[in-house]
Amino acid sequence: xxxxxxxxxxxxxxxxxxxxxxxxxxxxxxxxxxxxxxxxxxxxxxxxxxxxxxxxxxxxxxxxxxxxxxxxxxxxxxxxxxxxxxxxxxxxxxxxxxxxxxxxxxxxxxxxxxxxxxxxxxxxxxxxxxxxxxxxxxxxxxxxxxxxxxxxxxxxxxxxxxxxxxxxxxxxxxxxxxxxxxxxxxxxxxxxxxxxxxxxxxxxxxxxxxxxxxxxxxxxxxxxxxxx
Amino acid sequence: xxxxxxxxxxxxxxxxxxxxxxxxxxxxxxxxxxxxxxxxxxxxxxxxxxxxxxxxxxxxxxxxxxxxxxxxxxxxxxxxxxxxxxxxxxxxxxxxxxxxxxxxxxxxxxxxxxxxxxxxxxxxxxxxxxxxxxxxxxxxxxxxxxxxxxxxxxxxxxxxxxxxxxxxxxxxxxxxxxxxxxxxxxxxxxxxxxxxxxxxxxxxxxxxxxxxxxxxxxxxxxxxxxxx
Numbered sequence: 001x002x003x004x005x006x007x008x009x010x011x012x013x014x015x016x017x018x019x020x021x022x023x024x025x026x027x028x029x030x031x032x033x034x035x036x037x038x039x040x041x042x043x044x045x046x047x048x049x050x051x052x053x054x055x056x057x058x059x060x061x062x063x064x065x066x067x068x069x070x071x072x073x074x075x076x077x078x079x080x081x082x083x084x085x086x087x088x089x090x091x092x093x094x095x096x097x098x099x100x101x102x103x104x105x106x107x108x109x110x111x112x113x114x115x116x117x118x119x120x121x122x123x124x125x126x127x128x129x130x131x132x133x134x135x136x137x138x139x140x141x142x143x144x145x146x147x148x149x150x151x152x153x154x155x156x157x158x159x160x161x162x163x164x165x166x167x168x169x170x171x172x173x174x175x176x177x178x179x180x181x182x183x184x185x186x187x188x189x190x191x192x193x194x195x196x197x198x199x200x201x202x203x204x205x206x207x208x209x210x211x212x213x214x215x216x217x218x219x220x221x222x223x224x225x226x227x228x
Numbered sequence: 229x230x231x232x233x234x235x236x237x238x239x240x241x242x243x244x245x246x247x248x249x250x251x252x253x254x255x256x257x258x259x260x261x262x263x264x265x266x267x268x269x270x271x272x273x274x275x276x277x278x279x280x281x282x283x284x285x286x287x288x289x290x291x292x293x294x295x296x297x298x299x300x301x302x303x304x305x306x307x308x309x310x311x312x313x314x315x316x317x318x319x320x321x322x323x324x325x326x327x328x329x330x331x332x333x334x335x336x337x338x339x340x341x342x343x344x345x346x347x348x349x350x351x352x353x354x355x356x357x358x359x360x361x362x363x364x365x366x367x368x369x370x371x372x373x374x375x376x377x378x379x380x381x382x383x384x385x386x387x388x389x390x391x392x393x394x395x396x397x398x399x400x401x402x403x404x405x406x407x408x409x410x411x412x413x414x415x416x417x418x419x420x421x422x423x424x425x426x427x428x429x430x431x432x433x434x435x436x437x438x439x440x441x442x443x444x445x446x447x448x449x450x451x452x453x454x455x456x
Contacts, residue, residue, distance in 0.1 A: 050378045051330060062319055069325035076318050090304050091290055097297035102279060104332030150278045 003028040003074075004058040006048055008035045009218040010120075012111065013067030014055040016174040020071055020167065022211035024081045036123050068100045071167040084164035095160050099151065099168040103175070107147070110140030111178040119181045119226060137190060140179070144194045147172070152196040157203045165207045173204040180219045231256040231302075232286040234276055236263045237446040238348075240339065241295030242283040244402040248299055248395065250439035252309045264351050296328045299395040312392035323388050327379065327396040331403070335375070338368025339406040347409045347454060365418060368407070372422045375400070380424040385431045393435045401432040408447045 005021065005028045007014045021028045033039045033054055040052050049056035049065040056065040059077075064070055075086035087093055113136030117129040151159045158169045176197075179187055191198055205212045233249065233256045235242045249256045261267045261282055268280050277284035277293040284293040287305075292298055303314035315321055341364030345357040379387040386397045404425075407415055419426055433440045 051374065062322075064322055064326055066326045066329035068329050069322055072325055073318065073322040076322075090301065094290075094292055094297055094301040094304075097300055098292055098294045100329075101294035101296050101332065104329065105336075108333075146279065 001060045004031055005029070006031050006033050006045070006054060006056040006058075008033055008040075008054055009215060010035060010222065011054045012174045012178045013171070015177075015215045015218075016167075016171050017055045017057075017067055017070050017074075019174070019208050019211045019215050020074060020085070020170060022214075023208050024074070024078065024085070026074060026078050026081075068103075068167070068171060071171065075167060082164070084162055085167050087166070092160060092162075092166075096166050096168045099159055100171060103168070103172055106139070107143035107172055108175055110136050110143055111175050112136070113139060115178055115181045119223070122226070123222075140176075140190060141193075144176075144191070144197050147200075148194045148196045152200055155196060155199075158200065165204050169200070169204045170208065173201050176201060177216055177219070180216070181223055183223070229288045232259055233257070234259050234261050234273070234282060234284040234286075236261055236268075236282055237443060238263060238450065239282045240402045240406045241399070243405075243443045243446075244395075244399050245283045245285075245295055245298050245302075247402070247436050247439045247443050248302060248313070248398060250443075251436050252302070252306065252313070254302060254306050254309075296331075296395070296399060299399065303395060310392070312390055313395050315394070320388060320390075320394075324394050324396045327387055328399060331396070331400055334367070335371035335400055336403055338364050338371055339403050340364070341367060343406055343409045347451070350454070351450075368404075368418060369421075372404075372419070372425050375428075376422045376424045380428055383424060383427075386428065393432050397428070397432045398436065401429050404429060405444055405447065408444070409451055411451070 003021070003026060005014075005017060007018060007030050009015055009018070018028075018030065020026070033045055035054065039045060040049075040054060046052055048058060048063060051065055053065060055067055055070060056063065057070050057073075059073075064073055072086055075081045086096060114133050116124065116126065117132040117136065120126075121128050147159070154161075157163060158165050159172070160166055160168065176191075179190060191201075231249070231254060233242075233245060235246060235258050237243055237246070246256075246258065248254070261273055263282065267273060268277075268282060274280055276286060276291060279293055281293060283295055283298060284291065285298050285301075287301075292301055300314055303309045314324060342361050344352065344354065345360040345364065348354075349356050375387070382389075385391060386393050387400070388394055388396065404419075407418060419429075
């Protein structure tokens with residue numbers, strides 16, 4: 001009963017799920033659903049996920065969508081996933097839920113608003129929208145500032161003060177990485193003020209490499225393709 | 229070690245948490261944080277929740293914010309909470325996570341956008357914004373349509389096909405109830421097309437009464453106060 005992951009690596013939550021599988025030795029089949037070609041809107045994919053979004057998984061007869069729910073399912077169902085990803089301890093686990101819930105209404109809205117209204121707009125046949133980009137940058141900065149001053153206080157290596165990452169670190173860092181698409185200059189301008197955030201991204205990358213770099217290659221490739 | 233719930237009943241996720249406590253016989257102390265008076269922005273409350281949002285709980289030395297994380301913590305930590313609220317079964321539990329995650333980026337944005345830009349605007353010293361209200365109505369309708377056609381397909385009484393509600397039913401229904409603030413005419417216009425959603429709201433109300441009606445009294449009281 002091999003796990004099927006419906007994926008387009010351009011999607012940041014897709015990358016989080018695939019990195020999680022790779023790091024934890026979970027065998028999976030990656031089924032490409034090309035977002036730019038609107039394959040997520042087809043009747044075939046709607047049978048997998050009626051919400052027409054990526055990622056989605058099928059495991060035997062069990063279907064699931066929403067990346068946080070998928071990460072929790074994988075951590076809970078596959079033997080051999082280390083406890084630090086999604087601890088059994090109810091207090092630690094609750095803190096992870098809290099970060100992930102906060103992520104939805106805060107950080108997540110930053111990178112997606114920035115890239116969809118700038119570099120990715122032509123890919124998805126949308127107009128450029130500098131006002132929306134500015135709004136996205138404000139959301140991103142506010143969220144990074146909260147992460148820096150609250151969750152990464154005391155120079156913790158990861159969000160919850162442990163020495164190894166949880167699914168919350170992976171999810172949030174993959175979302176921030178999407179900002180790489182707008183180029184190094186803007187990345188440095190937007191991330192520059194947040195030294196602890198930068199170190200935390202590096203810690204999460206190191207803890208999940210070589211898979212982290214492998215999965216993020218798509219950003220560099222797309223950026224080069226769009227520039228040519 | 230009595231649970232402290234930081235609350236303003238005007239907030240829909242606050243109501244979900246308090247109804248959950250009442251229905252499950254969880255003893256709690258309700259500590260009012262008046263949103264209209266900006267008490268959630270004070271240094272005192274920032275010590276409880278640095279994100280300055282409601283609800284938040286303190287249980288002994290353990291602090292937690294984000295209503296979904298709180299509901300899961302309460303269901304996991306307090307003896308006597310029936311399994312249907314947050315089942316031990318990994319498949320059922322994963323479906324609940326999936327609904328709750330989807331809720332963040334979809335349904336939740338509808339009611340809050342509608343009421344904050346119409347009836348609640350004067351309370352929070354914000355201008356009325358009919359364009360934002362229209363956008364909120366679109367988000368709400370799209371979300372209700374998905375709930376009606378997917379989760380409530382086959383005339384299930386609750387979202388996950390069980391005969392008793394989960395924390396997902398409670399969270400989503402409390403959010404929709406906020407639309408009552410704009411009045412019966414608009415409620416009927418917005419909810420009218422979704423017969424299964426209406427029945428599901430009624431099922432959730434019946435399964436949690438008298439606490440459901442008690443907690444929602446605040447909506448009628450505020451509406452009358454604003455009209456006078």
